[in-house]
Amino acid sequence: xxxxxxxxxxxQEVPIKNEIEVDNMSNMSEKIDKIATxxxxxxxxxxxxxxxxxxxxxxxxxxxxxxxxxxxLPVLSKNGISVFQGNRYCTVxxxxxxxxxxxxxxxxxxxxxxxxxxxxxxxxxxVGSACTYGRRYGLAAAVGIAMFDDDGNAASHG
Numbered sequence: 001x002x003x004x005x006x007x008x009x010x011x012q013e014v015p016i017k018n019e020i021e022v023d024n025m026s027n028m029s030e031k032i033d034k035i036a037t038x039x040x041x042x043x044x045x046x047x048x049x050x051x052x053x054x055x056x057x058x059x060x061x062x063x064x065x066x067x068x069x070x071x072x073l074p075v076l077s078k079n080g081i082s083v084f085q086g087n088r089y090c091t092v093x094x095x096x097x098x099x100x101x102x103x104x105x106x107x108x109x110x111x112x113x114x115x116x117x118x119x120x121x122x123x124x125x126x127v128g129s130a131c132t133y134g135r136r137y138g139l140a141a142a143v144g145i146a147m148f149d150d151d152g153n154a155a156s157h158g
Contacts, residue, residue, distance in 0.1 A: 098134025
């Protein structure tokens with residue numbers, strides 16, 4: 001089994017020897033020609049994301065997860081692509097991971113993972129906020145939606 005390194009916030013590199021961790025490193029099916037063609041169609045048809053939420057602290061508008069889903073899901077579905085998003089927590093790096101997987105009717109798939117550090121609280125509110133933030137940015141990145149981060153300080157300051 002190959003050894004994978006993960007870098008902690010302190011800069012220390014820690015080997016990950018768990019087979020499940022190594023298996024999670026795969027980010028696409030063996031072939032991606034059909035999903036790539038479908039995703040190209042999605043990106044040519046998808047509109048821009050509306051910014052319907054307001055961040056009162058920064059007095060700015062931003063696209064929340066619902067805005068991203070409303071923009072992406074109909075066009076993805078029309079082109080035979082479904083979305084799965086899940087999460088996991090790594091005790092070694094204190095990292096919360098949100099996984100976004102695009103699955104095509106052909107069986108081909110693409111996967112991306114966003115690592116979000118949690119603050120010291122680690123309560124349900126912090127985890128929920130990190131999960132929503134990760135889902136929003138993970139899906140936007142996976143399907144090629146450009147977003148300006150008006151509310152990014154919420155995730156970085158907990």
